[in-house]
Amino acid sequence: MPEGDVLRRTAGMLDRTLAGRALVRAELRWPTLATADLTGATVLGTRPYGKHLLTRLDDGRTLHTHLRMDGTWRSAPTGSPRAAARSPQVRAVLANDTWTAFGRLLGMMDLVPTRQEHTLVGHLGPDLLDDVVDVEEILRRWSAAGPTPVAEVLLDQRVAAGLGTIYTAESLFAERIWPWTPADQVTDPARLLLVARRQMQRSVLADERPEKVHARLRRPCVRCGTPIAVGQARRPPQERPIFYCPRCQRRPSP
Structure with missing residues (x-):
């Protein structure tokens, strides 16, 4: 299972490709989130916490993902063949005019109000890679x-x-x-x-x-x-x- 270092690098990649830009395409291929609409929202950034990723949007919502054993997030230029993300292994697609990020084989996905992130990660201990660790x-x-x-x-x-x-x-x-x-x-x-x-x-x-x-x-x-x-x-x-x-x-x- 990917550990904290991998999650930090993944969050950095998501920030470089998505942060500060509005989503023009958003597909959550997850049974409980199939009808959720994120298009038009601007990505504020992705916060890694332990083995979790919290992608925050300017509309007050957070997309929570967990890689489990085999999950990955990758990116490709929007409009390129890879950005089509047609594989059945792709669980999430987040795209702006320039970049498309897609999550493959994600093991967990939730969409919650940002103020309720604690319901997902509040039971965890302090993150060892935070700038200031308690x-x-x-x-x-x-x-x-x-x-x-x-x-x-x-x-x-x-x-x-x-x-x-x-x-x-x-x-x-x-x-x-x-x-x-x-x-x-x-x-x-x-x-x-x-x-x-x-x-x-x-x-x-x-x-x-x-x-x-x-x-x-x-x-x-x-x-x-x-x-x-x-x-x-x-x-x-x-x-x-x-x-x-x-x-x-x-x-x-x-």
């Missing part, structure tokens, strides 16, 4: 997790929004923390969160991911050469793979 609030939510494995706390969007399996694994590897360490035994959770934030920030700015441990099963660790292993966070059906180095991230002694 670290105290994240740590308060962290402390409530007690002995829950640290990997699961990092994945919990209700604690901090934006992290997925990639940056959970990479930040834990960077700090040499065993992924199933009880969260209340992590010495400095604020430092761990800062590491994850900086990793995602580098990706937003330079499209550069750490790639030290995630998806490197049985390949040698870049630090010690031990084959990378994979374990599971959460229980089915919401289990997630977590890659780690058995030597660099040893299980703490009882």
Whole structure:
């Protein structure tokens, strides 16, 4: 599933193509929104929050989308063949005179009054990529997790929004923390969160991911050469793979 860094880049693309321009075409190919009419509204901008996108309009409405596992937003010059967006995989089309943005395989879509955005994302923790992050609030939510494995706390969007399996694994590897360490035994959770934030920030700015441990099963660790292993966070059906180095991230002694 795309993580906070991808959502930031996607929001930036949507802003460059749509913000400040009136929509001349708007198709929401979603059962509950098929009759919604957005044409004529001006896009104010798209606000990323964790793994969510909030596209705000000047008529007081917000289009909320979530990429889930396979969703993407792309753009093309209006009038070009790609801008026709005829594929059955396209779920949304937003176009102005110059650019057309289209969302493929979107996993979630809502249209709400902008003042009610909190009904969609209000349950989430602070976004780790916001300019100003409420670290105290994240740590308060962290402390409530007690002995829950640290990997699961990092994945919990209700604690901090934006992290997925990639940056959970990479930040834990960077700090040499065993992924199933009880969260209340992590010495400095604020430092761990800062590491994850900086990793995602580098990706937003330079499209550069750490790639030290995630998806490197049985390949040698870049630090010690031990084959990378994979374990599971959460229980089915919401289990997630977590890659780690058995030597660099040893299980703490009882």
